[in-house]
Amino acid sequence: MHSPYEVAADDRALLLGGDDDDQHLEGNAMRIGFIGLGIMGRPMALNLLRGGHQLTVWARRPESMQPLLDAGASGAASPAALAEQAELVISMVADAPDVEQVMLGENGVASGGQSGLVAVDMSTIRPSAARSIAGRLLAGGIDFLDAPVSGGEVGAVAGTLSIMAGGSTAAFETAQPAFACIGRNIVHVGDSGAGQVAKAANQIVTGVGVLTVAEALNFAARSGVDPARVREALLGGFASSRILENHGQRMLDRNFKPGFKSWMHQKDMNIVMQSAHELGLCLPLAAATAQMFNAMVGSGLGEEDSIAILKLLERLSGGEG
Numbered sequence: 001m002h003s004p005y006e007v008a009a010d011d012r013a014l015l016l017g018g019d020d021d022d023q024h025l026e027g028n029a030m031r032i033g034f035i036g037l038g039i040m041g042r043p044m045a046l047n048l049l050r051g052g053h054q055l056t057v058w059a060r061r062p063e064s065m066q067p068l069l070d071a072g073a074s075g076a077a078s079p080a081a082l083a084e085q086a087e088l089v090i091s092m093v094a095d096a097p098d099v100e101q102v103m104l105g106e107n108g109v110a111s112g113g114q115s116g117l118v119a120v121d122m123s124t125i126r127p128s129a130a131r132s133i134a135g136r137l138l139a140g141g142i143d144f145l146d147a148p149v150s151g152g153e154v155g156a157v158a159g160t161l162s163i164m165a166g167g168s169t170a171a172f173e174t175a176q177p178a179f180a181c182i183g184r185n186i187v188h189v190g191d192s193g194a195g196q197v198a199k200a201a202n203q204i205v206t207g208v209g210v211l212t213v214a215e216a217l218n219f220a221a222r223s224g225v226d227p228a229r230v231r232e233a234l235l236g237g238f239a240s241s242r243i244l245e246n247h248g249q250r251m252l253d254r255n256f257k258p259g260f261k262s263w264m265h266q267k268d269m270n271i272v273m274q275s276a277h278e279l280g281l282c283l284p285l286a287a288a289t290a291q292m293f294n295a296m297v298g299s300g301l302g303e304e305d306s307i308a309i310l311k312l313l314e315r316l317s318g319g320e321g
């Protein structure tokens with residue numbers, strides 16, 4: 001059986017067409033550079049290859065690049081080298097300092113990209129950081145979109161991510177042929193930073209959501225009732241949600257393999273709380289959830305999936321966790 005990360009041999013022949021000269025690119029195919037090939041970036045990059053784009057990749061660890069090279073992508077020696085040949089560069093790294101480094105650091109995209117290049121960061125970072133990076137790239141003639149995603153590893157593999165973009169309409173339109181390969185619900189939310197604001201709002205809903213589902217299932221179990229039957233009952237009523245459906249099932253299976261690492265969700269709740277602080281906003285549920293993710297990292301659960309918040313609740317409730 002093929003791993004979801006493999007491109008079938010037939011697809012590869014079709015993609016490569018025996019000649020990777022960009023003059024032979026067809027239709028909407030673009031020369032795309034992709035940086036950051038982790039849980040999300042790797043399947044997203046593979047879907048760009050499957051979509052017929054000419055793909056060059058860079059990752060700081062060579063082993064992260066190998067599955068993409070095996071599937072037909074070219075490798076670059078640095079983000080600058082990757083940007084030299086590209087019409088569009090996409091990054092999917094971790095946090096704002098990482099995006100700064102690959103875009104604006106030594107041998108970064110800014111030092112190789114031609115004027116007119118569009119750079120898209122799809123990581124989740126602070127809206128203010130996205131605006132700052134956009135301004136500095138624009139000074140070198142590079143248009144920048146913040147375009148974080150929701151949908152998790154499953155959505156990345158299936159090419160059905162929700163994409164929330166902030167930046168110019170021209171850059172958004174340029175990125176469409178790439179977005180079409182990796183996402184399904186693609187929304188131009190507003191100006192620079194607006195995509196990251198939407199993503200922070202998304203993380204309030206999903207962070208609070210995963211905590212409430214864990215609370216409900218732990219409550220059922222500690223009340224001596226089968227949490228699987230409780231989940232089944234709740235799925236038919238107003239308490240139903242995709243979080244109850246998908247994350248709830250994984251909690252029942254005690255499948256804590258990431259997925260979405262807890263330290264990443266902690267990062268995202270910190271983005272939410274920092275924005276709340278700057279704006280003077282009251283976000284009581286997000287604040288409590290942020291504390292729980294702090295405790296997860298402090299308890300050594302940072303590398304486990306965010307649904308391991310169930311383990312923390314169990315420990316706090318006198319259970320084994």
Ligand code: NAP
Binds near residue numbers: 041149150151260
């Ligand atoms: P991940 O598996 O840890 O992958 C992150 C990748 O970025 C790694 O391959 C890492 O390289 C690379 N990277 C990080 N910092 C870098 C730097 N300074 N220079 C070069 N490469 C760097 O994380 P992920 O789950 O794919 O998440 C990526 C982003 O998507 C995060 O912003 C996250 O919040 C967001 N996101 C994740 C999910 C999800 O369900 N996982 C869903 C939506 C959004 P190495 O391989 O060398 O470590």
